[in-house]
Amino acid sequence: MTKPAPTLPLQRVAVGDCLDLMANWPEGSVDLIFADPPYNIGYKYDQYEDSQDDNAYIAWTEKWVRACARLLKPTGSFYLLIGDEYAAETRLMFKALERERKLVFRNWIIWHYTFGQNCKIKFNRSHAHLFYAVGPGAFGKINVQDPPFVFNRLDVAVPSARQTTYNDQRANPTGKLPDDTWYLRPQSAEGDYFRPGEDTWYHSRLCGTFKERQGWHPCQLPESLLERIIKLSSNPGQVVFDPFTGSGTTLAVAGRLGRQWVGTEMSEEYAAKAQERVLHAQETGTAKTTTYAQKGITRGQPKKKAEPRRSPKLSPVE
Numbered sequence: 001m002t003k004p005a006p007t008l009p010l011q012r013v014a015v016g017d018c019l020d021l022m023a024n025w026p027e028g029s030v031d032l033i034f035a036d037p038p039y040n041i042g043y044k045y046d047q048y049e050d051s052q053d054d055n056a057y058i059a060w061t062e063k064w065v066r067a068c069a070r071l072l073k074p075t076g077s078f079y080l081l082i083g084d085e086y087a088a089e090t091r092l093m094f095k096a097l098e099r100e101r102k103l104v105f106r107n108w109i110i111w112h113y114t115f116g117q118n119c120k121i122k123f124n125r126s127h128a129h130l131f132y133a134v135g136p137g138a139f140g141k142i143n144v145q146d147p148p149f150v151f152n153r154l155d156v157a158v159p160s161a162r163q164t165t166y167n168d169q170r171a172n173p174t175g176k177l178p179d180d181t182w183y184l185r186p187q188s189a190e191g192d193y194f195r196p197g198e199d200t201w202y203h204s205r206l207c208g209t210f211k212e213r214q215g216w217h218p219c220q221l222p223e224s225l226l227e228r229i230i231k232l233s234s235n236p237g238q239v240v241f242d243p244f245t246g247s248g249t250t251l252a253v254a255g256r257l258g259r260q261w262v263g264t265e266m267s268e269e270y271a272a273k274a275q276e277r278v279l280h281a282q283e284t285g286t287a288k289t290t291t292y293a294q295k296g297i298t299r300g301q302p303k304k305k306a307e308p309r310r311s312p313k314l315s316p317v318e
């Protein structure tokens with residue numbers, strides 16, 4: 001008997017090791033991949049041990065980056081978020097994949113966030129690295145009028161200084177593309193997502209007290225970061241994949257923006273909670289929010305930690 005052709009388990013967070021799961025999925029089946037792996041800095045996850053030997057971590061990273069490249073459609077887009085510790089090594093992996101004509105590198109974006117952890121005798125870290133590449137269909141075919149990958153410029157364009165400051169008649173009336181340093185302002189209202197008509201972004205790194213923070217995962221990303229990526233690099237109905245689902249941020253945004261979605265997550269507990277969050281977003285078109293009471297936070301008692309703790313030994317606070 002012939003084996004049935006592999007298919008993606010769409011609208012699901014599949015539980016297990018992303019490498020094992022991806023190996024059974026069809027090549028060239030995903031339109032957009034967003035990956036936010038563990039950074040090997042000692043975070044406390046439910047299942048994963050986040051302090052591996054350097055070489056083991058780098059070798060593992062290369063394996064899953066290659067597995068993602070295999071899943072990507074030739075017209076797809078791939079974003080990878082990483083900390084300072086392994087940004088250089090990871091960038092070299094993209095170089096190798098470009099040499100092998102499997103990906104075309106587009107941008108090294110800096111996400112500048114505030115509300116990072118305060119350090120005592122060094123500068124506070126306030127950025128992460130976001131690598132953006134597209135599938136091999138783009139080799140030799142980059143065409144501004146008709147790009148060989150999804151690039152919804154109007155969904156992310158911002159007003160230019162020519163428009164806002166100089167009243168310059170030559171200004172493009174549809175604005176300009178954002179710079180490759182992305183800044184999300186913490187001081188603005190919660191609950192407002194990125195507005196295409198404005199050049200500021202309305203979320204910092206998510207603090208424990210923020211309504212958007214689910215309170216059960218140690219490193220949930222802000223939905224606004226994913227909103228920019230998903231709007232720019234996918235169309236409604238296309239497939240968005242996150243190999244490290246975590247609290248489900250990528251898939252929740254994909255769901256409420258009418259994309260199909262699929263994720264992998266090693267922790268059964270995170271996967272179940274993420275699935276619930278994503279379905280809520282998909283069904284209501286809104287983000288799932290939480291109250292202080294649900295997170296066990298009491299006003300005026302900031303030292304009482306309700307959330308899972310990061311490793312004290314490897315904490316970036318020094």
Ligand SMILES: C[S@@+](CC[C@H](N)C(=O)[O-])C[C@H]1O[C@@H](n2cnc3c(N)ncnc32)[C@H](O)[C@@H]1O
Nearest residue numbers: 017018036048220221244246247248249265266
């Ligand atoms: C940095 S977190 C992702 C956070 C996510 N972006 C969010 O906004 O919630 C990384 C996640 O990857 C999961 N993970 C680690 N190794 C994995 C593996 N081999 N396969 C699948 N998931 C894994 C961890 O359990 C953790 O939840």
